């Protein structure tokens with residue numbers, strides 16, 4: 001069998017290190033969850049230390065009652081750290097604190113008898129189940145680690161309930177202590193292992209989520225939630241890497257017509273809402289068809305994988321018609337908006353994103369120069385007709 005004192009010492013040291021790590025992250029990031037996780041680790045190691053003192057001092061209030069309190073505090077603090085990130089229905093914390101205070105009072109009455117350990121195990125089982133639920137409801141990009149943590153909490157809860165069963169059997173003298181010793185020892189080892197594993201996985205999930213949030217912020221436009229220029233080119237590059245070399249890609253560059261007048265006449269707030277309204281149209285039409293981005297103030301780009309110039313032109317025309325169909329309403333104003341578009345296309349084999357962009361931009365300029373509210377797919381001005389939304 002495992003040498004328990006060694007194992008307990010190891011868990012003590014590991015959790016101490018993890019607590020110090022969480023404290024230093026909290027000092028740097030100032031996010032309360034790290035403080036909760038750090039104090040949860042401290043609570044756990046304090047409980048271990050107090051239980052360890054049982055062999056040396058006869059002071060049950062400290063070695064039993066406070067040990068139980070710290071055992072309960074550990075998952076409770078983890079829960080307090082998890083709540084803000086979770087999308088579980090919000091719970092009121094005050095009743096939770098009252099419930100804890102009641103549990104402590106109950107423990108104070110029974111810590112000298114066997115029921116103390118049983119009650120502690122039941123409470124921690126409930127807390128671990130709730131932690132598992134919170135973790136399930138927490139959006140995370142580190143899916144494997146999230147599942148591992150849910151498993152840790154769930155198994156921990158089951159282990160605590162098993163402990164209750166064994167303790168009841170033991171204290172009701174139905175089975176001899178010798179035959180239960182192995183089972184209880186195994187549960188203790190599992191408990192130590194799960195607590196340490198939880199403390200190790202938690203920071204990984206937090207950092208993965210924080211990094212993903214940062215990447216998301218760096219690649220998206222906060223006004224429209226579309227990709228920004230950086231995110232757009234990164235995604236296009238990724239897509240074209242796996243596209244068949246003989247297929248074509250197309251790029252639509254789009255600009256709102258006479259947008260300065262909208263700002264000047266109705267104000268910047270209305271201008272912002274108009275940009276959002278156009279972005280909504282783009283998103284609705286191209287959500288599954290292409291990569292959409294706001295790459296400048298009132299300029300948008302749409303990348304279409306495996307679509308040729310004619311297909312891109314039809315889609316761009318459809319978008320212009322939908323924008324033209326109804327005016328944009330905001331603050332009691334009805335504003336007719338239109339967009340101009342320039343489209344370029346290339347074989348994936350010959351693709352040069354800068355050249356593709358430059359060509360689409362040139363055609364967009366041509367669309368503006370020759371009357372706006374149109375889609376241009378060729379470079380020659382002479383090829384253009386005067387009709388609005390003319391398709392060349």
Ligand SMILES: Nc1nc2c(ncn2[C@@H]2O[C@H](COP(=O)(O)OP(=O)(O)OP(=O)(O)O)[C@@H](O)[C@H]2O)c(=O)[nH]1
Pocket residue numbers: 255256257258259260261263267268269270271272275296297298368372
């Ligand atoms: N409200 C708002 N306005 C913006 C934003 N970004 C750029 N603009 C405005 O967009 C306007 C662009 O004006 P111009 O480049 O002169 O072009 P335009 O008036 O749209 O005319 P054409 O492009 O020639 O049709 C400027 O007034 C900018 O201040 C933004 O995020 N919000």
